[in-house]
Amino acid sequence: MNIMSSPERTWKTIESGPHTYKEALHPVVINNYGKWKYHEIPRPGVLKHVGESGDTLFTVRAGTPRQDTVDMVRQLCDIADRYCDGHLRFTVRNNVEFLTPNGENVEPMIRDLEAMGFPVGGAGNCVSSVSHTQGWLHCDIPATDASGVVKSMMDTLYNEFKHMEMPNKVRLSTSCCSINCGGQADIAVVVKHTRPPRINHDHLSMICELPKAVARCPVAAIRPTVVNGKRSLMVDEAKCICCGACFGACPAMEINHPEHSKFAIWVGGKNSNARSKPSTMSIVAHNLPNNPPRWPEVTDAVGRILTAYKAGGRPWERVGEWINRIGWKRFFEETGLTFDEDMIDSYRHARTTFNQSAHVRF
Amino acid sequence: MEENKGASACGSHGCSHSNGGCGEKFLNPTPMLDELEKGPWPSFVSGFKTLAERTKKPMLRGVMDQLEYSYNTKMGYWKGGLVTVDGYGAGVITRYSMIKDKIPEAAEFHTMRIQPPPGLHYNTAMLRELCDIWEEYGSGMLTLHGQTGDIMLQGIDEANVQECFDKLNEKGWDLGGAGAGMRTAVSCAGPARCEQACYDNLELHLHALRHFVGQLHRPEWNYKIKFKFSGCPNDCTNAIMRSDLAVIGTWKDAIQVDEVAVKEWIEEKGVDALVNQVINLCPTRAISLEDGGMKIDTRDCVRCMHCLNAMPKALSPGKERGISLLMGGKNTLKVGVNMGSLIIPFMKMETEEDREKFMELVEEIIDWWDDNGLDHERIGETIERVGLRQFLDGVGLDVDINQVSRPRDNPYFKAKY
Numbered sequence: 001m002n003i004m005s006s007p008e009r010t011w012k013t014i015e016s017g018p019h020t021y022k023e024a025l026h027p028v029v030i031n032n033y034g035k036w037k038y039h040e041i042p043r044p045g046v047l048k049h050v051g052e053s054g055d056t057l058f059t060v061r062a063g064t065p066r067q068d069t070v071d072m073v074r075q076l077c078d079i080a081d082r083y084c085d086g087h088l089r090f091t092v093r094n095n096v097e098f099l100t101p102n103g104e105n106v107e108p109m110i111r112d113l114e115a116m117g118f119p120v121g122g123a124g125n126c127v128s129s130v131s132h133t134q135g136w137l138h139c140d141i142p143a144t145d146a147s148g149v150v151k152s153m154m155d156t157l158y159n160e161f162k163h164m165e166m167p168n169k170v171r172l173s174t175s176c177c178s179i180n181c182g183g184q185a186d187i188a189v190v191v192k193h194t195r196p197p198r199i200n201h202d203h204l205s206m207i208c209e210l211p212k213a214v215a216r217c218p219v220a221a222i223r224p225t226v227v228n229g230k231r232s233l234m235v236d237e238a239k240c241i242c243c244g245a246c247f248g249a250c251p252a253m254e255i256n257h258p259e260h261s262k263f264a265i266w267v268g269g270k271n272s273n274a275r276s277k278p279s280t281m282s283i284v285a286h287n288l289p290n291n292p293p294r295w296p297e298v299t300d301a302v303g304r305i306l307t308a309y310k311a312g313g314r315p316w317e318r319v320g321e322w323i324n325r326i327g328w329k330r331f332f333e334e335t336g337l338t339f340d341e342d343m344i345d346s347y348r349h350a351r352t353t354f355n356q357s358a359h360v361r362f
Numbered sequence: 363m364e365e366n367k368g369a370s371a372c373g374s375h376g377c378s379h380s381n382g383g384c385g386e387k388f389l390n391p392t393p394m395l396d397e398l399e400k401g402p403w404p405s406f407v408s409g410f411k412t413l414a415e416r417t418k419k420p421m422l423r424g425v426m427d428q429l430e431y432s433y434n435t436k437m438g439y440w441k442g443g444l445v446t447v448d449g450y451g452a453g454v455i456t457r458y459s460m461i462k463d464k465i466p467e468a469a470e471f472h473t474m475r476i477q478p479p480p481g482l483h484y485n486t487a488m489l490r491e492l493c494d495i496w497e498e499y500g501s502g503m504l505t506l507h508g509q510t511g512d513i514m515l516q517g518i519d520e521a522n523v524q525e526c527f528d529k530l531n532e533k534g535w536d537l538g539g540a541g542a543g544m545r546t547a548v549s550c551a552g553p554a555r556c557e558q559a560c561y562d563n564l565e566l567h568l569h570a571l572r573h574f575v576g577q578l579h580r581p582e583w584n585y586k587i588k589f590k591f592s593g594c595p596n597d598c599t600n601a602i603m604r605s606d607l608a609v610i611g612t613w614k615d616a617i618q619v620d621e622v623a624v625k626e627w628i629e630e631k632g633v634d635a636l637v638n639q640v641i642n643l644c645p646t647r648a649i650s651l652e653d654g655g656m657k658i659d660t661r662d663c664v665r666c667m668h669c670l671n672a673m674p675k676a677l678s679p680g681k682e683r684g685i686s687l688l689m690g691g692k693n694t695l696k697v698g699v700n701m702g703s704l705i706i707p708f709m710k711m712e713t714e715e716d717r718e719k720f721m722e723l724v725e726e727i728i729d730w731w732d733d734n735g736l737d738h739e740r741i742g743e744t745i746e747r748v749g750l751r752q753f754l755d756g757v758g759l760d761v762d763i764n765q766v767s768r769p770r771d772n773p774y775f776k777a778k779y
Binding site: 009011013014015016017018019020021023024025029033034036037038039040049057059063064065066067068069070071072073074076077080081086087088089090091092094096099117118119131132133134135136137138139140141142143144145147148151152154155158161178179180181182183184212215216217218243244245248249251256258259261269271272273274275276277278280281290292293294315316347348349 | 476579595602665
């Protein structure tokens with residue numbers, strides 16, 4: 001029965017798009033909208049904005065688990081009601097921000113947040129919260145649980161979130177498949193499949209549109225076939241690059257595997273235009289096990305990179321800029337990671353990643 | 363509704379929880395997940411447990427059991443389907459359990475994507491309303507925010523979806539995008555709380571997403587298309603890599619310099635810092651040391667933002683502000699990462715008229731993609747396949763040297779003759 005068209009429905013949908021924002025803004029924000037002069041970071045996790053009018057606005061930033069509950073959101077609302085006249089916002093990296101013109105509210109607000117278990121930090125030269133994906137909790141194609149990886153990672157980086165001791169900001173991401181919904185970042189932890197899809201020939205033709213699945217493959221490795229009298233698909237395993245694109249189009253082409261879906265670590269993504277142009281990430285470790293519930297191998301690799309960057313980066317250098325200065329050879333030496341033949345690009349535009357010069361580091 | 367099914371299944375691992383005695387536990391033991399309650403970072407597992415023990419919703423117990431099962435088997439167990447609300451073709455992400463014979467309580471666990479206010483600015487009344495409705499109809503679990511920018515209300519039965527939507531919609535909330543259509547957008551804090559914002563991205567975000575609200579709710583294109591609105595080239599929303607249409611604030615004239623604040627900065631930090639951390643890091647060597655101070659040659663400036671970030675009190679974006687439009691950003695699947703590339707170097711974005719003009723242009727762009735794109739092809743891939751020049755021609759945009767990093771390095775083209 002389609003309850004969606006139930007006759008007792010009285011509300012007529014308003015296709016309103018995004019929720020309106022003006023009523024969400026603090027009065028001091030409205031008065032200084034577009035007229036802020038500068039900001040400073042008086043202590044970790046706190047921003048102080050000063051308007052042309054002379055008004056000041058304090059922001060207290062705290063980390064959240066991203067995977068929230070109504071109870072937790074109500075707790076955050078309690079803080080905002082107590083200290084910020086009921087105004088708060090979130091950052092694109094899942095931090096929560098509390099905005100108040102009253103400087104005296106800052107310290108008690110930090111105490112309350114920390115007492116509730118929300119670490120204050122994530123602003124300026126530090127490791128901010130991880131931009132990440134959904135995982136086993138809700139996604140239909142995940143090889144892992146990003147929330148768990150992130151929790152494990154941030155437990156070890158807790159102090160780096162709360163203190164500003166990095167050369168520049170550090171942005172992390174985590175993704176549960178090669179689509180990389182977590183995004184490009186200074187350091188990214190992304191699932192890397194290592195085997196072609198396992199095909200369920202009994203179900204494939206019933207649940208998949210064959211031409212769509214064939215067309216989805218970027219290297220033309222999928223071909224129609226007949227197995228036990230049923231139409232199905234086959235994969236040329238020599239051609240397959242284990243991207244998992246077919247799985248999205250056809251659930252009977254299972255790319256996930258409890259042992260063969262591994263983790264790779266990527267570095268040097270940067271979207272800001274500051275100094276160097278935006279850059280995409282390079283792979284620096286792979287074949288790390290998908291090891292719940294705490295993923296120690298992944299956490300260790302990320303920690304090595306951050307330790308080397310923290311020790312060797314110059315002011316304002318992002319991870320990728322630091323590597324550009326010291327070179328990839330030293331990067332691998334200082335992090336203890338190993339460059340291997342699989343890290344030589346073999347895909348489209350591979351030549352752009354070859355060293356087209358006589359610049360050599362010894 | 364089923365009550366307390368399996369609640370007594372408290373095994374040998376189940377008694378380590380801090381909240382209450384074993385016999386009274388609503389949740390089943392989850393020893394793997396419990397490991398994620400350790401450590402200082404806030405734990406989503408603890409949050410889920412608190413919510414489940416308070417509300418005693420069987421769906422929450424089911425989803426915890428299924429997650430624990432995934433942690434043990436290292437596989438996921440959700441499959442998609444089709445659930446939606448009246449008149450919409452997208453916005454509810456359907457999830458049915460593949461192991462409902464084992465774990466029946468989370469047989470359905472659908473997500474409702476909800477569009478937040480631009481810039482993720484909230485007041486507590488809005489959020490409390492949202493929480494109250496979500497607790498009444500759904501699981502009470504949510505994500506703030508999903509990677510495309512939605513509020514993700516996770517965990518609802520199909521039977522409750524329409525009524526939940528109606529209640530939310532009455533309070534000004536609408537579903538977000540999914541499938542091959544316009545998607546929910548993201549904005550940075552914008553002029554609400556940033557001195558670097560070069561245009562009102564919050565207003566443009568609201569305007570643009572309302573303009574395309576029909577195509578967001580009823581997907582009908584080749585594939586998804588996403589807007590992101592960053593106030594300045596620091597690009598805090600990662601528009602260049604995460605959106606097909608990256609609207610990034612910029613300016614045309616000289617950086618505004620507050621000479622007094624420059625002096626104060628140098629007095630405080632020293633000339634070494636000025637040289638090492640500002641002048642030497644300018645990517646186009648547009649800044650020179652002059653009489654112990656700094657001189658910026660505007661002709662060489664590419665609006666990278668570094669000096670403004672280093673000296674926020676002393677330097678500000680110029681006065682002639684607007685947007686750059688970059689296009690084609692998307693992540694890895696299938697062709698590898700596509701960075702957005704510059705299409706329109708500058709457009710004013712101050713008035714309602716400016717916003718309307720921009721919407722007309724985006725309509726043209728999407729029409730071109732709709733005509734020329736292939737199934738499951740993002741607009742950046744279409745432009746690469748068909749040609750940037752052909753795209754500009756098709757949409758009626760001017761060729762501009764800023765669209766390339768340099769002229770081509772091969773002679774293989776046929777000029778007009």
